Amino acid sequence: PAPQIDIPPQVVSAPSKEAALDCTVRSQLRYNLTWARSSLESSVLPQPEGNGSNLQLKQHYRRLDLYIENAESSDAGKYDCVAENDNDLSGPDGTLTINNAEATDSGEYTCIAENKLGISQHVILLNVGIPRNYIQIEIYNNGTLPCIAIGPPTPNISWIRKDGKQLNQNSTQITQHGNLVITHAGKDDEGSYICKVTNIFGHAEHEAQVHITGIVKPVLNNKNGNHPMATVKRGMLVELPCQVVLSNPPAVISWYKDGEILDEEQMQWEGITVFSNGSLVISYTTQEHEGTYECIATNIGGSVSVATTLHVLESPSFPPAAKVEFKVRAGEEAVLPCPALGVPDPMVTWKKDEMPIPLNHMIYKNDEDNSLVITSANVADTGTYECTAINPAGEAKRAMALFIQVPPFITPGEEFVDAVEGHSLL
Template sequence: MILAPEGSSSGKLRIPAAQERDAGTYTCRAVNELGDASAEIQLAVGYAPQLMELPRDVTVELGRSALLACRATGRPPPMVTWRRGDGQPLGLRLEAGRGSRSRQPDSGVLFFESVAPEDQAPYVCEARNVFGKVQAEARLIVTGHAPPQIASSAPTVRVLEGQPVSLPCIVLAGRPLPERHWLKDRQPLPPGSRHSIRADGSLHLDRALQEHAGRYSCVATNTAGSQHRDVELVVQVPPRIHPTATHHITNEGVPASLPCVASGVPTPTITWTKETNALTSRGPHYNVSKEGTLLIAQPSAQDAGVYVCTATNTVGFSSQEMRLSVNTKPRIHMNGSRNADVPLRVTAKAGEEVTLDCEAKGSPAPLVTWMKDSRPVPPITNRHGLLPSGSLRLAQVQVGDSGHYECTASNPAGSTSRHYVFGVQASECPPRGPSEPLLPPLPSTRHFVHL
């Protein structure tokens, strides 16, 4: 029992240089003539934490276990905790299906079951009790991880439309094991694009279509880095000639064009032939445009016929026949080099049968019509008729048949005419005066036509 000095009202107990043996329960009691009162005080004697073993830097291979130890003493016994020195959270980590756990047993040991590259960091151990705290730092260094490495392959893959194709993506190295995914034109592969990823990482298409053509990228990624390889997929398509008219008609001298629109991959080359004869792409008469159209600047009758357009590329060819018809302007057959613009004079005697020639040729066959004194001549009457050749036959001509006759041959390419001045002499001539001629004098080119 310790008594306070008489007359003191403080009652404070001072223990200099407290020791562990001073710990315990102390009772303060106050007494006077009226009675007494007491109170208990618990005294705990301890000290701030001290590290018994400083944590050391640890180097560990990727995927193996590791621990960082931190042991401390103190009274009361300190609580030891760990945290990352870079501010990142410490605890359960799950990434892409891989589990890696770190935990802190009560012993103050930080344990890693399977070290990953991201576990590499400084770690801080802290021991704390009511009298204070102490800290120490150690580093976890992870070795053995490597970025992905993808095998080189052909930069371009060609496949025929409709055939299967695989784009390789072989990973040669990488730790941890890299994950692979594919991009098309720098975008994720669209769903439902009829592709599959095989076990070796290759991208497989069961049936390549034109829409599948483009630049593909295989991307391999792990925690140590990433790498990608690009490959251009070319879907080759045999030439196809788009449907168009197979019969073309033009007039003589009017430029004609025969279209040949073709598609394919690679772009097909267009060639033209006429009756097995190859036509030059650029010449004075024929010219082939960049689009494959055959241009004929001045078509004539010799240009009519069957033409063949052929589209060719490295995977095939396609051909299409086209027929060109050239309408030629009618031409009326004339003997010698007589000028067609000068009327031909013809004289016959009354009662004779006369044929006025008008044999016309052209393509298509021209239609022949006749005019007499600017009036149409009916094709058939009781005394004259139109022959198949186009000539006009006059039976038992009369003086009234005399006049100016015009034969016209026409077709879509144009028309041409021949003119006759036809005179009929009466069978018996009446007496005439000394100055009255029988008929006007005829030029030397006149002739009589008899059937």
């Protein structure tokens, strides 16, 4: 508690006489007493004897007396005795200051004023509350920071952020009792807040720490691994999942293709739709849809991503205007093309008259274009040839006819023939 002092309200002295001003202190703690003259605003220190000053301080038990020797009219005025200990201060104007107020300082305080005409006193009730200095508010919920301070007189209560930022007007409100209410708390509301309490007798501060809890970084259902692959046939529907199994607050889903974000215009142009569950769906896949798709789920707790590489397969096919009939002369080279298209490149095999063709140096397949080459065609090579193109997406066949052209020739016969007159000769 603060020290209490007793001093005479007025001392009268005759000129050239000694004036004595005594100041008695009552305190349970160690204290310090000083005298000051109000008009000079400086403490009167103990004066060594013989220095010419007419002011002397004499220390007694619980008392410090001020003596003015040979008092003159210039010594008239107001003198203040100030007593203080480590915590509190009793000043000449009657103000009691309690530094670092604690709950043990709560109670009734009586201010007593006395002069020759009488005595007056006033009781002040001090209630020092100890608010919580650390509270947790779950994300997007409400929380209250109490600030308990009771007069009289009723103190003024204000709140500030320790980091100097302005209070969020959209999420904070000070109640009539001085509590700070945070509504729909977000990550930005986290930090230290200071409650300031003031009235005519002084001021006090209390700091409280707000921690936003319940924030969960998004977690994805990643059962297919960190970089799965999806393979579909051209024209089929494909769905690339991005399932958030845990997130608080809810995550925002973004999709990227080959490192570039997919905007609404691009997705509409390419026939891509992102559904509310985060999945990306392509209704009709083409080769243009091939690439690496990355789903990124983000909230204030962080972000997580999963990438999927999409491969679009095309079953083998042949150009519609491909030639299906070939004619070569005997002894010349015959080349039968097999212009198969597909993704991936198809594997090609050949048959003649529905029988596999034994390949050798005379009949072989050109690996560059899959064509069948007959180095020296003869009549026996005439027939129906079929090439079959196969890849994981399917297969395609193409038949073609080969005709070997032979120049006319005369078969040797008998040089002499007997004939009967009047009969036909064969």
